[in-house]
Amino acid sequence: MIDITLPDGSVRQFVDGATGFDVASSISEGLARNALGVRVNGEVRDLHRPIGQNANLEILTWNDQDGKATFWHSSAHLLAEALEALYPGVKLGIGPSIENGFYYDVDLGEGRTISSEDFPEIEKKMLELAKKKSQYERKEVSKADAIAYFTEKADPYKLDLLERLEDGSITFYTQGDFTDLCRGPHIPDTSPIKAVKLLNVAGAYWRGDEKNKQLTRIYGITFPKAKELTEYLERLEEAKRRDHRKLGKELELFTFSEKVGAGLPLWLPKGTLLRERLEQFLRRAQVKAGYQPVVTPHIGAKELYVTSGHYEKYGADSFQPIKTPNPGEEFFLKPMNCPHHCEIYKSKPRSYRDLPVRLAEFGTVYRYEQSGELHGLTRVRGFTQDDAHIFCRPDQVKEEFTKVIDIVLYVLKALDFPDFTAQISLRDPENKTKYIGSDENWARAETAIQEAAAEKGLNTVTELGEAAFYGPKLDFMVRDALGRKWQLGTIQVDYNLPERFDLEYVASDNSRQRPVMIHRAPFGSLERFVAVLIEHCGGNFPLWLSPEQFAVLPISEKYHDYAQQIHDTLVQAELRGTVDHRDEKIGRKIRDAEVSKVPYMLIVGEKEQENGIVSVRKHGEGDIGSMPIADFIKSFQTQVADMMDGKTA
RNA sequence: GCCGUUUUAGCUCAGUGGUAGAGCACUUCCUUGGUAAGGAAGAGGUCAUGGGUUCAAAUCCCAUAAAUGGCUCCA
Structure with a gap:
C-alpha cells in the first residue's frame, strides 16, 4: 500500500499499482472526469501512470496552469497527427506547449508550404481525430529501438534530438496512428480537446540556430469547451483594438x-x-x-565607454562613433x-x-x-x-x-x-x-x-x-x-x-x-x-494623465463666448482641454469627443449660459447632469487626488 | 541580422498589364442644430524608392527601405 497526501493535508491509502486517476476517482467522479494529469511530489505526470510510491499528490485540471500545459502539449501531438495525415512525409521538429497554446515545428519538404488558408482543413482533421478518443499511451523504449524507429521513419530532427538523450530515459507517446518521441506527460485521451484554432504560421530555425534549416512553425490553441475558445478569440480581438501602435496613431500620441x-x-x-x-x-x-x-x-567620449567596458562588449553593434575635425577624436551616443x-x-x-x-x-x-x-x-x-x-x-x-x-x-x-x-x-x-x-x-x-x-x-x-x-x-x-x-x-x-x-x-x-x-x-x-x-x-488614461481632460462643446456658435469662458476658468484651475468651435451639431461633437476618449464633455447652450452652469457628460457613461463650474472643478480635483492617494495633485 | 508577408490620398482600405477609386478627415458654402456621424461642392496621389521586362507597369521580375508575424538578440 502507498500513502497519498492530498493538497489539503489529508492522507489516503491506495494499492501499490494505483494511479492518479484512482486517487481522483476516490475523491469525486467529477474530478476524475476533469482530471488531465497529476503532480506527484512536484513532478507533472500522466494521470494513468502508476504512482508507485508514497507521495504528495495533486490532481491537475484545466484550472491549473500545468493542467493547461499538459492539455496543450497533447494538442501539439494531435496537430502533428493531423499533419501527418494531411501532408504525408512531413518531418517533425518539436512541439511544446507555450503560455497560450502550443506550436509544432515541421519540415514539409521541398516545395510544400502551409498558409493560414490551410488552417480550417487542419483544424477539421484535428477535431475529427480528437473525437476518436485515442489514448495517449506512454512507452519506455531503449535508445537503440528509438533510433531504429526514427531511422525507419526518416525523421532527421527526432534523430538529432535522440542523440542528446541518454538511454533509459527515452519515452514514446502514441495516440491513434501517431507516435512521437516525448518526455510527456499527456492527458489521458484526445476526447477533451473540443475546440481547436490554429493561429499563426511562422519560420523558426531548428534548435533556434540560424545556421540550421528553417522549419515551419504552426501556432495553435485548444480548449475543452467551444465557449472558452470564443472568449479567447475575443480577448485577442480586444488586444488588437488596444494595440498601442494603433491607438497611438488614432489618439495622436506619437x-x-x-x-x-x-x-x-x-x-x-x-x-x-x-x-x-x-x-x-x-x-x-x-x-x-x-x-x-x-x-x-547625449554623447560621451570613447574613453568613457572603454572605462565602463561597454565599448568592448557592445561597441561593434552600436551606433558607430561620431568623429570630429580633430583626428582620432571619437564620441559615442x-x-x-x-x-x-x-x-x-x-x-x-x-x-x-x-x-x-x-x-x-x-x-x-x-x-x-x-x-x-x-x-x-x-x-x-x-x-x-x-x-x-x-x-x-x-x-x-x-x-x-x-x-x-x-x-x-x-x-x-x-x-x-x-x-x-x-x-x-x-x-x-x-x-x-x-x-x-x-x-x-x-x-x-x-x-x-x-x-x-x-x-x-x-x-x-x-x-x-x-x-x-x-x-x-x-x-x-x-x-x-x-x-x-x-x-x-x-x-x-x-x-x-x-x-x-x-x-x-x-x-x-x-x-x-x-x-x-x-x-x-x-x-x-x-x-x-x-x-x-x-x-x-485601452487609451482611457487615468484622469490625471489624460492629455485632453475635458472638451467644451457649445450647442451653436452663439455660445462660443461662454464656452471660451468656461475653458479659461478650467485652464486657470490647471485642467487641460479644448473648445470645439466647429460648425457641427452637438451630436457630432459628442461623438467625436467620445471617439477620442475625452473623459469629460461640457455641453453649453442657452440653458447653461443663463444659469452659469455646465452640462457634464462623462466618457462612456453619458449625461451626468448640470452643475456650476466650480462644483465640476471641485469634483474633478477630488477624483484626481483620490487616484494619487492624496500624495500628489 | 535571418525567414515570410505587406507598402495605393492625412487615415482605413478597394482595384486592374491599357486615363487612379471609396469611406472618413481636410477646404468652402448652406444649415444655428440639445447628448454618438445634417446637406452640398471642392481640393488632395511620381500607387514606398531605384532598376529591369514590355508597344504599354501602380500591376510582372530584381534590389533597397520601412512596417509587420516569427526566429535570434536586448548593457
Whole structure:
C-alpha cells in the first residue's frame, strides 16, 4: 500500500499499482472526469501512470496552469497527427506547449508550404481525430529501438534530438496512428480537446540556430469547451483594438517617420503631455525620496565607454562613433546613463556621511537594436529612461532597495496596475566565477534584496542564474487588463562600474572604500511604459494623465463666448482641454469627443449660459447632469487626488 | 541580422498589364442644430524608392527601405 497526501493535508491509502486517476476517482467522479494529469511530489505526470510510491499528490485540471500545459502539449501531438495525415512525409521538429497554446515545428519538404488558408482543413482533421478518443499511451523504449524507429521513419530532427538523450530515459507517446518521441506527460485521451484554432504560421530555425534549416512553425490553441475558445478569440480581438501602435496613431500620441529613421519615435503634442505628466509625477516622488536631479549630455567620449567596458562588449553593434575635425577624436551616443553618473559621483571626494548619493535623470539613450526587433514604442532605438543611480555603502543596500521598492509600488498604484509580481534574479550558485564582485558582497546584496522584497510583502519568483554578471536584480512584471505580462520597473545592484570607475568614499576610519551602485527605473523607459499603459487602459488614461481632460462643446456658435469662458476658468484651475468651435451639431461633437476618449464633455447652450452652469457628460457613461463650474472643478480635483492617494495633485 | 508577408490620398482600405477609386478627415458654402456621424461642392496621389521586362507597369521580375508575424538578440 502507498500513502497519498492530498493538497489539503489529508492522507489516503491506495494499492501499490494505483494511479492518479484512482486517487481522483476516490475523491469525486467529477474530478476524475476533469482530471488531465497529476503532480506527484512536484513532478507533472500522466494521470494513468502508476504512482508507485508514497507521495504528495495533486490532481491537475484545466484550472491549473500545468493542467493547461499538459492539455496543450497533447494538442501539439494531435496537430502533428493531423499533419501527418494531411501532408504525408512531413518531418517533425518539436512541439511544446507555450503560455497560450502550443506550436509544432515541421519540415514539409521541398516545395510544400502551409498558409493560414490551410488552417480550417487542419483544424477539421484535428477535431475529427480528437473525437476518436485515442489514448495517449506512454512507452519506455531503449535508445537503440528509438533510433531504429526514427531511422525507419526518416525523421532527421527526432534523430538529432535522440542523440542528446541518454538511454533509459527515452519515452514514446502514441495516440491513434501517431507516435512521437516525448518526455510527456499527456492527458489521458484526445476526447477533451473540443475546440481547436490554429493561429499563426511562422519560420523558426531548428534548435533556434540560424545556421540550421528553417522549419515551419504552426501556432495553435485548444480548449475543452467551444465557449472558452470564443472568449479567447475575443480577448485577442480586444488586444488588437488596444494595440498601442494603433491607438497611438488614432489618439495622436506619437508617430514614426521613415526619414527620421526606424525606431526613433516622434512624440506628438498629446503624447508629450502624457509623457511630461508621467515625468513630473515621478520627479516629485523622487524629490521627496531624496533624489537629486542631474542632467548629462547625449554623447560621451570613447574613453568613457572603454572605462565602463561597454565599448568592448557592445561597441561593434552600436551606433558607430561620431568623429570630429580633430583626428582620432571619437564620441559615442550614450547607450546608458550610468557612466556619466559615475563621473558626477567622482566630481568630488565623498565621505561615508554623504552616502547614499541618489542621482536621477530622465536620460535619453540610443541603442542600435537589430532591425527585426523594432516594435512600436516597446522596442526602439532612442528612448528615455527614468533612470537613477544610487551610490551607497554596502550596509545601506537593503534600506535603499526598500525605498526604491516603495517608489515602484507607488507608481504601480497610481497607474492602476494592481496585479504584478517581482522577479528576483540571483547568481547561478554552480557557476560563481562568471560574476564580478566579491562573494561576500554578492551574498549580502542577494540577502538584502530577498529581505527587502519579503518585508514589502511582494509576491516574488526567484530565478537562479538570471542575475546580470555585475549584480543581482529585482524586476517587476505587471499583468495588464487583458492578463498579459509585461516587464516594467527594474532595480539592479552593480559591483562592476564602481570598480571600473574606481569610485570611492572615505569611511569613518579614514580608509578608502568602494560604494555599491544601484540602478533603478520604475517605468523602465517612458516609451515602453507609455506603450504598456496605452494597452492596459485601452487609451482611457487615468484622469490625471489624460492629455485632453475635458472638451467644451457649445450647442451653436452663439455660445462660443461662454464656452471660451468656461475653458479659461478650467485652464486657470490647471485642467487641460479644448473648445470645439466647429460648425457641427452637438451630436457630432459628442461623438467625436467620445471617439477620442475625452473623459469629460461640457455641453453649453442657452440653458447653461443663463444659469452659469455646465452640462457634464462623462466618457462612456453619458449625461451626468448640470452643475456650476466650480462644483465640476471641485469634483474633478477630488477624483484626481483620490487616484494619487492624496500624495500628489 | 535571418525567414515570410505587406507598402495605393492625412487615415482605413478597394482595384486592374491599357486615363487612379471609396469611406472618413481636410477646404468652402448652406444649415444655428440639445447628448454618438445634417446637406452640398471642392481640393488632395511620381500607387514606398531605384532598376529591369514590355508597344504599354501602380500591376510582372530584381534590389533597397520601412512596417509587420516569427526566429535570434536586448548593457
